[in-house]
Every structure is written in C-alpha cells, then in structure tokens.
Amino acid sequence: MVRFFVDEAVFNSEIPVLTDENFKHAKVLRLKTDEKIVLCDGKSNEIICVVKEIHQEYIELEILKRQKSLNEPKVKVSVYMALPKSDKFEHVIQKATELGAFEIVTFPTARCVSKLDEKNLLRKKERWQKIAESAAKQSMRGCIPEVKVLPDYKTALEEAGKAENTLLFYENENSVMLKSVLKEDTYKTISIITGPEGGFEKSEIDTARAEGVKVCSLGKRILRCETAPLCALSAIMYDYSEF
Amino acid sequence: MVRFFVDEAVFNSEIPVLTDENFKHAKVLRLKTDEKIVLCDGKSNEIICVVKEIHQEYIELEILKRQKSLNEPKVKVSVYMALPKSDKFEHVIQKATELGAFEIVTFPTARCVSKLDEKNLLRKKERWQKIAESAAKQSMRGCIPEVKVLPDYKTALEEAGKAENTLLFYENENSVMLKSVLKEDTYKTISIITGPEGGFEKSEIDTARAEGVKVCSLGKRILRCETAPLCALSAIMYDYSEF
Numbered sequence: 435m436v437r438f439f440v441d442e443a444v445f446n447s448e449i450p451v452l453t454d455e456n457f458k459h460a461k462v463l464r465l466k467t468d469e470k471i472v473l474c475d476g477k478s479n480e481i482i483c484v485v486k487e488i489h490q491e492y493i494e495l496e497i498l499k500r501q502k503s504l505n506e507p508k509v510k511v512s513v514y515m516a517l518p519k520s521d522k523f524e525h526v527i528q529k530a531t532e533l534g535a536f537e538i539v540t541f542p543t544a545r546c547v548s549k550l551d552e553k554n555l556l557r558k559k560e561r562w563q564k565i566a567e568s569a570a571k572q573s574m575r576g577c578i579p580e581v582k583v584l585p586d587y588k589t590a591l592e593e594a595g596k597a598e599n600t601l602l603f604y605e606n607e608n609s610v611m612l613k614s615v616l617k618e619d620t621y622k623t624i625s626i627i628t629g630p631e632g633g634f635e636k637s638e639i640d641t642a643r644a645e646g647v648k649v650c651s652l653g654k655r656i657l658r659c660e661t662a663p664l665c666a667l668s669a670i671m672y673d674y675s676e677f
Numbered sequence: 678m679v680r681f682f683v684d685e686a687v688f689n690s691e692i693p694v695l696t697d698e699n700f701k702h703a704k705v706l707r708l709k710t711d712e713k714i715v716l717c718d719g720k721s722n723e724i725i726c727v728v729k730e731i732h733q734e735y736i737e738l739e740i741l742k743r744q745k746s747l748n749e750p751k752v753k754v755s756v757y758m759a760l761p762k763s764d765k766f767e768h769v770i771q772k773a774t775e776l777g778a779f780e781i782v783t784f785p786t787a788r789c790v791s792k793l794d795e796k797n798l799l800r801k802k803e804r805w806q807k808i809a810e811s812a813a814k815q816s817m818r819g820c821i822p823e824v825k826v827l828p829d830y831k832t833a834l835e836e837a838g839k840a841e842n843t844l845l846f847y848e849n850e851n852s853v854m855l856k857s858v859l860k861e862d863t864y865k866t867i868s869i870i871t872g873p874e875g876g877f878e879k880s881e882i883d884t885a886r887a888e889g890v891k892v893c894s895l896g897k898r899i900l901r902c903e904t905a906p907l908c909a910l911s912a913i914m915y916d917y918s919e920f
Contacts, residue, residue: 507896532901532904533904573900574898611918611920613920651920653914653920654747654748656815657775657816661775661776664907668907668908668915672912672915675856676896677855677894677895677912
C-alpha cells in the first residue's frame with residue numbers, strides 16, 4: 435500500500451483528503467477509487483484508508499482502521515554525523531532513514547571542510563527534511579526522522595549524551611568494539627557519533643570521553659565518513675533483532 | 678601507512694620499486710625518503726617497506742618485514758547483486774569493499790532495467806575493478822575484491838550456492854530473519870543475493886528456494902536495492918565480531 439504523510443488536521447479529520455503535494459503524487463501514481471492506501475502522521479500513527487472519490491483538486495478518503503505503525507524499530511537511534519562535504523550528508527539522510535534512524539543530526543568539528551553559513555541554512559534544512567520524508571515514504575516508515583543542525587561539537591556531545599547509550603566511532607580506537615558496548619535490548623535510546631572526512635582530532639576524542647561517551651571501533655578496515663554511520667546503524671538494528 | 682597494490686613480480690623482488698601509476702600516486706602523496714609504506718599483493722600478503730631512494734621515474738624501497746594482512750575479515754562474504762541502474766553498482770562496489778566483501782558479483786534478472794551489452798562490458802569491468810582497488814587502498818584492505826559479471830540468474834545461483842551458506846534477501850519474506858540463518862563463526866564462506874530496483878519475481882524466489890538458497894528478510898522497512906547488500910554485509914561482519 436502506498437503511504438502519504440499528512441498534517442495533524444487531515445489525520446484527525448473524519449473524512450481525510452489528499453491535497454496539494456500529496457494530491458499531485460497520487461495523480462502520478464494513478465491512484466484509483468477503491469484502492470487502499472496508508473495515511474501517516476509521521477509520529478508512528480497510521481490510518482488504513484480507501485479511496486472514495488477523486489475530485490478535481492483533491493481526493494476523498496474513507497477511514498477503514500486506525501493503528502500504530504508496525505514498521506518502526508524498538509530502539510531509537512540518533513545519528514550524529516559531523517558535517518561532510520556536499521552531497522554525502524544527503525546520502526546519509528536517505529540511507530539512515532531507510533535503515534530506521536530516529537533522527538539525523540549534523541554539526542561542525544575542527545576538521546570539517548564544509549561550512550554551514552547562516553544564509554543558506556534554512557533552505558538546506560528544508561531540502562534535507564524533504565529527503566528524509568521521501569525516504570520514509572519509500573521505505574514504509576511510520577515516522578519521518580527529524581534532520582537537525584547544531585552549532586558546535588560541544589552542543590552535539592550534550593544532545594547526543596541524553597540517550598541511554600552514547601557511542602562515538604574513532605578509527606584509532608583498536609580495543610573497544612561496538613559489540614562490547616551494546617547489550618541487546620537493553621537501551622531504548624542510542625546516539626552514534628561519527629566524524630568528518632579528516633576524522634576527529636585527538637582533543638575532540640578526549641572531550642567526548644570526559645563527557646562519558648563510549649569511544650569504540652567499527653573494525654580494522656577504515657570506513658569513509660559516509661559509510662561509518664550506516665554500517666553502525668545496520669549493526670545496531672541487527673543486534674536489536676530488527677532483521 | 679599508505680598502501681600500494683603491486684603485481685607479483687614486484688612483490689617478490691628483493692628490492693621492490695614503485696613505478697607507473699603507483700609512482701604517480703606516491704608523487705601526489707609527496708612520499709619522502711625514510712617514510713614507511715605497505716606493499717600488498719592483493720591476496721592478503723603485505724610487506725612493510727621504507728622509502729630508500731626517489732628516482733626520476735621510480736621509487737626504490739627496502740623491505741622491513743613480510744607479513745599476512747591483519748585487516749581481512751575471517752569470513753568471506755560474496756556479494757551477489759542484480760544489476761541496478763547506472764552508478765548504483767559503482768556505489769555498492771566501493772562501499773562493499775570498505776565493509777570487507779570478498780568479491781562482488783552482478784548478473785541480470787527478469788526485472789533488471791539496465792542491460793549489459795557485450796561491447797561495453799570489458800570497459801565497464803575494468804572501471805569497476807579500479808573502483809574496488811581504490812576502495813581497498815583507502816580502507817586498508819589486504820585483498821582487492823574481484824568484480825565479476827555473470828550471464829544470467831541461474832549461473833548466479835549456482836556460483837553463489839558454492840558458499841557454505843547462501844542467503845537471498847526478499848522484501849516479501851516476513852518470518853525468516855537474517856539473524857536466524859547466521860550462526861556466529863560457523864561459516865567460512867557466505868553468499869548474499871539481492872535484487873534489482875523492482876525486486877525479484879516470485880518465480881525467481883521459487884527457483885532460489887529449490888536450489889537450497891535461504892530466503893530471508895532485512896526487516897520491516899523496505900530498503901533500496903543499493904542499501905540492502907550493504908546493510909546485510911554490515912550485519913554479517915558485526916555478527917562475526919569484526920567490530
């Protein structure tokens with residue numbers, strides 16, 4: 435069943451409708467009367483609907499059943515990724531959404547080459563959020579991960595630190611493995627932090643440790659900055675028996 | 678330490694040298710006398726060398742120590758991916774190499790949109806192998822995964838079936854999870870098979886089952902064709918305690 439994310443007003447209405455972007459998308463998909471679709475509020479609530487009538491500018495639906503989304507992982511993983519170059523962050527937003535990330539957060543570190551200028555930030559955030567929404571639709575998620583931008587590394591550590599388990603992956607860490615710091619089903623919230631192209635500075639690792647972050651390894655092969663968060667996310671979902 | 682993949686003759690010589698492409702790369706990296714580097718034969722053998730003398734057209738090395746590569750995973754995972762559109766296969770070659778794939782194999786299936794025409798195949802294979810080599814260098818691999826092209830799905834099933842454990846990921850499989858068909862450290866060789874953008878046809882799944890392939894799920898969220906093999910590979914490496 436195709437899914438559409440709608441706002442609260444539509445989601446809570448007795449006779450929900452598809453309008454604007456959703457309407458256009460429905461036309462592209464050639465949605466037909468009597469076809470079943472899923473409406474999502476993006477917060478894990480869904481309605482199974484049937485297409486009642488296709489009007490000139492909107493589509494009228496009939497509610498069959500309200501339910502909790504069945505496709506959200508039990509564990510909430512927040513992906514903290516130091517801002518990489520150009521389109522790599524967009525790649526990570528798309529893939530992390532498919533893989534079940536709860537939210538995707540970026541922030542600058544000492545070795546980040548890319549800079550976020552105030553002027554373009556709003557436009558970029560909008561674009562990034564759209565990528566997350568589109569990936570959530572395609573992968574049948576019940577939630578759309580929020581894409582956040584934090585002003586500095588210190589704030590990122592603070593925010594990431596609010597999870598029950600906060601992990602940072604560092605290529606020079608050789609002894610502590612991800613497996614040893616995960617305990618299946620124990621944590622409801624996990625933050626994973628990864629560095630930019632040039633890696634973290636030693637002092638940044640020290641700061642993280644001082645904040646109680648667990649610094650660990652993703653193995654002997656050096657992963658690119660855009661591969662590391664997705665590898666870690668896959669492994670965590672696997673560890674939590676998501677597949 | 679920077680690593681260079683060299684041919685057998687250079688690898689076995691008493692005084693190895695960097696020439697041609699490797700020489701150019703060394704110049705770009707501004708390699709200096711007395712700097713340590715790693716020479717690899719691409720088959721898990723390495724030599725720690727020191728730069729002895731930089732000549733006009735080649736660099737003379739001195740052997741410090743021959744050793745087995747320390748960075749290769751214990752389990753050999755062959756990645757079988759139905760040919761996707763355009764640059765997605767290149768993406769998977771790069772990422773699967775970083776993540777420790779033993780080999781990367783593509784083949785056509787009923788719903789493949791891309792076609793491999795005989796004329797361009799040689800040129801493409803060369804390009805694909807170069808991507809694997811470059812990713813192997815960057816990720817510090819001791820082996821370069823071979824990129825192979827098979828003529829049809831039947832051959833792919835036969836070849837993949839030579840592994841001790843052969844898995845196929847299918848989005849309509851809801852009960853058999855990857856976790857249930859992996860047993861940590863039990864298998865030395867695993868093949869993973871994933872479909873094209875449009876997925877496998879039901880009849881292709883039946884054929885795979887008839888051949889003894891284990892059909893399993895990567896969870897409730899639908900992964901894009903280029904995400905699935907990398908997610909599975911990450912999970913297998915994690916299961917085998919690679920990180």
